[in-house]
Each structure stands twice: as structure tokens, then as C-alpha cells.
Amino acid sequence: xxxxxxxxxxxxxxxxxxxxxxxxxxxxxxxxxxxxxxxxxxxxxxxxxxxxxxxxxxxxxxxxxxxxxxxxxxxxxxxxxxxxxxxxxxxxxxxxxxxxxxxxxxxxxxxxxxxxxxxxxxxxxxxxxxxxxx
Numbered sequence: 001x002x003x004x005x006x007x008x009x010x011x012x013x014x015x016x017x018x019x020x021x022x023x024x025x026x027x028x029x030x031x032x033x034x035x036x037x038x039x040x041x042x043x044x045x046x047x048x049x050x051x052x053x054x055x056x057x058x059x060x061x062x063x064x065x066x067x068x069x070x071x072x073x074x075x076x077x078x079x080x081x082x083x084x085x086x087x088x089x090x091x092x093x094x095x096x097x098x099x100x101x102x103x104x105x106x107x108x109x110x111x112x113x114x115x116x117x118x119x120x121x122x123x124x125x126x127x128x129x130x131x132x133x134x
Contacts, residue, residue: 037099042111045104049096050112058116065092071116079125082109083133102130 039045047056053067054060060069075081086105089095096105109125112118 036101037104040104040107042107042109043115045100045108046111046115049099050108053093058112067092069116070112071118073118076113076118077120079109079113079120079123079129080133082112083125083130087130087133097134102127102134105130 037045037049039048050070053065054070055067058070060071061067070076083105085093086100086109087095087097100108106125106127106129109130113120113124
């Protein structure tokens with residue numbers, strides 16, 4: 001009886017991955033050609049893309065992961081850093097350069113630099129800065 005159980009276990013271990021490959025949806029090319037986002041304006045982009053992790057109030061969250069606060073974040077003082085992070089991602093944050101155009105990235109960077117108690121208004125992000133950062 002023990003041999004029958006072991007044989008059944010072996011068949012199931014090897015058969016399931018083969019079967020799973022056949023029914024897996026085709027996601028090839030998704031990362032190379034992701035959907036573009038059409039929101040405009042820093043606040044609308046933030047609400048659609050960023051607020052789920054960084055929270056609507058920009059205070060971040062902890063739980064299954066750590067999502068840093070944007071409120072009072074000194075890393076936002078200069079537009080280069082948040083522009084780079086939005087474009088290329090960092091740790092758990094996905095790169096959004098494929099979904100957002102240069103103007104959208106500049107808009108959301110300027111929004112987080114001037115919202116949530118932040119007042120980094122000097123040297124705002126521009127489409128040219130984003131294009132040069134790509």
C-alpha cells in the first residue's frame with residue numbers, strides 16, 4: 001500500500017506542473033509593452049497609481065510590505081530622486097516609465113513634492129528632466 005501511495009504522489013508532483021503550463025495564460029510581452037495610463041494631473045495620477053500603497057494621505061503603510069511615507073519625506077527635496085524612482089522603480093515599487101509619459105511623471109512628482117505637508121516648490125520636475133532621466 002505504501003508503494004501505491006508513493007507512486008500516486010510522484011505522478012501528481014510531476015503531472016500537475018505539466019498540466020499547469022498548458023493552462024497558464026500567455027503574458028509574454030506584458031512587461032515590454034504594458035498598458036499606458038491616461039490620467040492627467042498629478043493628483044489624478046497619484047490617486048490612480050500611487051495611493052493604494054502610499055495611502056491617500058501620503059503617510060505610507062506597513063503590513064505585508066513597507067510602503068514609505070511621502071509626507072515629510074526629505075528625499076523629495078530635489079526632483080531628480082523621485083523622478084528616478086517613478087521611472088525605474090525601487091525595491092517593491094514598480095517602474096512606471098513604461099506606463100506614464102514624461103509629462104505625467106513630472107506632474108505626479110511635482111504633486112508629491114508639494115502635497116502631504118511637503119513644500120518642495122523650487123526646481124520642479126519638468127518633461128525635459130524626465131526625458132533626460134530615461
